Amino acid sequence: xxxxxxxxxxxxxFGPMTACQMRVLGHGVWPGAKQTIMTTWxxxxxxxxxxxxxxxxxxxxxxxxxxxAVAVAVLAWFISWLF
Numbered sequence: 001x002x003x004x005x006x007x008x009x010x011x012x013x014f015g016p017m018t019a020c021q022m023r024v025l026g027h028g029v030w031p032g033a034k035q036t037i038m039t040t041w042x043x044x045x046x047x048x049x050x051x052x053x054x055x056x057x058x059x060x061x062x063x064x065x066x067x068x069a070v071a072v073a074v075l076a077w078f079i080s081w082l083f
Contacts, residue, residue: 001025008034016040 001024002009012021018040023030 005034008037011037011040016044 001012008024012024015037018037020030020033020036022028023033024037
């Protein structure tokens with residue numbers, strides 16, 4: 001299979017294990033097995049893809065920057081308290 005379809009072979013080797021991998025060659029060949037294997041990652045990631053992630057990312061970025069600002073202010077106060 002590495003010579004006939006190297007992309008499919010690499011996807012089968014490095015990708016997630018699926019039951020349809022046994023239906024690519026040999027007894028009980030299923031014509032849709034190749035398409036199913038090639039779209040496995042897309043089918044896994046799609047349920048987690050939502051439009052709300054971008055807004056949450058911006059909010060978490062603001063929260064992270066605010067946390068760093070507070071940490072720097074506390075560190076500056078602590079250093080001034082020591083000296």
